[in-house]
Amino acid sequence: KQEVTQIPAALSVPEGENLVLNCSFTDSAIYNLQWFRQDPGKGLTSLLLIQSSQREQTSGRLNASLDKSSGRSTLYIAASQPGDSATYLCAVRRRGSQGNLIFGKGTKLSVKP
Amino acid sequence: DVKVTQSSRYLVKRTGEKVFLECVQDMDHENMFWYRQDPGLGLRLIYFSYDVKMKEKGDIPEGYSVSREKKERFSLILESASTNQTSMYLCASSSDRGGNYGYTFGSGTRLTVV
Numbered sequence: 001k002q003e004v005t006q007i008p009a010a011l012s013v014p015e016g017e018n019l020v021l022n023c024s025f026t027d028s029a030i031y032n033l034q035w036f037r038q039d040p041g042k043g044l045t046s047l048l049l050i051q052s053s054q055r056e057q058t059s060g061r062l063n064a065s066l067d068k069s070s071g072r073s074t075l076y077i078a079a080s081q082p083g084d085s086a087t088y089l090c091a092v093r094r095r096g097s098q099g100n101l102i103f104g105k106g107t108k109l110s111v112k113p
Numbered sequence: 114d115v116k117v118t119q120s121s122r123y124l125v126k127r128t129g130e131k132v133f134l135e136c137v138q139d140m141d142h143e144n145m146f147w148y149r150q151d152p153g154l155g156l157r158l159i160y161f162s163y164d165v166k167m168k169e170k171g172d173i174p175e176g177y178s179v180s181r182e183k184k185e186r187f188s189l190i191l192e193s194a195s196t197n198q199t200s201m202y203l204c205a206s207s208s209d210r211g212g213n214y215g216y217t218f219g220s221g222t223r224l225t226v227v
Binding site: 031032034036041042043044045046049051089091093100101103104105106 | 119146153154155156158161171201203205214215216217218219220221223
């Protein structure tokens with residue numbers, strides 16, 4: 001059974017710091033991995049999608065990497081800003097499924113001015 | 114951009130009521146999903162559908178049903194609402210065409226059952 005773990009559960013950093021959020025999954029037979037952002041009381045906003053054949057994806061100050069063999073992904077945020085404060089969720093899509101995503105429980109990020 | 118619209122942001126219903134949560138997407142996606150999100154439990158899949166009139170149970174289907182009469186609309190039905198169904202409900206859609214298999218989520222419906 002696929003399980004997705006995100007560590008740490010919460011993180012507080014000063015503004016301007018570069019930071020890394022971690023995601024691990026138990027079954028390497030994935031179709032893709034997606035990182036989302038969720039603001040309090042809101043829905044999920046997709047940040048980056050990495051296909052199983054890819055190693056990384058970049059969007060602005062965000063860079064996500066994928067190492068399928070070790071079951072790990074990282075989300076790197078450069079020069080963090082208070083507006084980056086949110087919960088970040090990682091999800092994997094299993095191979096052979098109809099598209100069902102399995103989510104981690106998220107990392108709650110707080111960037112202090 | 115794909116848009117997934119959930120009809121209500123907040124709902125308050127009484128125990129025993131029949132509740133309908135509506136979700137509409139505008140990009141002709143074939144796959145649609147309903148999740149609920151609870152503190153400490155994360156997101157859990159209730160039901161999904163990969164075509165009109167098709168439905169599949171997710172991890173926690175008990176107490177729920179769904180309807181997909183048109184491709185763009187996926188409804189979640191609470192047959193007889195109970196207090197343990199108080200939660201944030203999130204709808205999502207995706208497509209397996211064109212090489213982009215990411216999900217797009219709606220803004221969520223916060224349901225309180227009293």
